[in-house]
Amino acid sequence: MSTPTGFMEYQRELPADRDPLERIKDWNEFHKHFSDEQLRTQGARCMDCGTPYCHTGMELAGTVSGCPVNNLIPEWNNLIYRGLWREALERLHKTNNFPEFTGRVCPAPCEGSCTVGLIGEPVTIKTIEQAIIERGFQEGWVVAQPPKARTGKRVAVVGSGPAGMAAAAQLNKAGHSVTVYERDDRIGGLLTYGIPTMKLEKDVVQRRVDLLVQEGVEFITGTEIGKDIPASELVEKYDAVVMCVGATKARNVEMEGRSLNGIHMAMDYLNGTIKSYLDSGLQDDNYISAKDKDVIVIGGGDTGTDCVATALRHGCKSVTQFGTHAKAPLERDQVSNPWPQFPNVYTLDYAQEEAKALYGEDPRAFSVLTKKFVGDENGNLKELHTVQIQRVVDETGRKIYNEIPGTEKVWPADLVLIAVGFEGPETTIIEQLGLEQDRRSNVKAAYGDYRTNVDKVFAAGDMRRGQSLVVWAINEGREAAREVDKYLMGSSMLP
Incomplete structure (x- = not known):
């Protein structure tokens, strides 16, 4: 324990973010950083409780509680308090290959289950995690560590997102020769194309990719398995194949006016902007622009x-974000949402904070159902029609959304972005290999085992579990690597 009374003596503090009205003028990360002394103080708030739920990684009531990669959080909090940064880094890397990613983009379910949060504000775990890994890079402690010997086994990993990269890193550590195939022109999967640069700058991703290359991992970009190379050829060529292609089949909406110009899928919008920014600093105009438009995000x-944050940086005229869910309460409901579940409370995320600073109010509209799109005589979107809804649960536990009469509304709109989730993985590889799927269309492979019905083929990450968090993808990539190592060698020393 850092200090027995630290959680009583010190208040939770977070580093200040850059001013919202300033940061929407660029595409850089918006977080500032604490000094070593401030971090030491925040680490002192960790009470090293008898049962540290912060690193349990359980699923409770449909949400994750604690850290899915089981980070040794109390240990490295104590080490930071004692000023032992290198030792803290070693503890962090024991469970997490990429803390520089999770320290930026993870919603921090560890903090939601922090015991201090029972009586006050939780420890600033995510802030400390990012500080540890960045200190490691600054000091030159994070260096390539290629395996001392090779096993002679060859493994293909399909997909270079967090699951694929984690699997590749661990398999390479075990001495296998690993080749990662990526259909895009850059490595990283959703870390590169999917998460905007203001949340995760892409040189952070490339920094880790460069280390993996130095350790011996081979990356092949611009190659789509199932199209450029038949999936069966990969299975024949390698001793094992790990499928980590994600759940990229976006869910659409079908309603009147859907074919109008100006309605786009959210990932097409986000990925186009990211690629144009990386290719040309947005100078090639090869992206969907929200400039001077009334934008609705569904x-x-x-x-x-x-999408809201990106539209603001494009210079939109207005932006509104629709959600079918009701506005969350200001405080945790101790009956329906007790600790250590992830707290369902009203918060302003970075984009909503920016929109409120610019327009004076939260851009979200809650409990809203879109009924139809309406266009002009040229087939261009001009407005959409909505109604307020109320969610009820019937006697079977099914959620039903009832429309509230008299709440119809018309919204002006030049650009609509559809962000209503994902249906599962794309089916090309699945069909070519004859992989079994579960009722949600994900590849069927038991958690903790990861073997599919096809010999030598394993599946991990969103392709197996459905759309989820980056930290879950890292968890599954690491665990799948261990199972592949067992399959190839009979046993494994991988965690």
């Missing part, structure tokens, strides 16, 4: 939030 999740 979807209240993280993808929709990223």
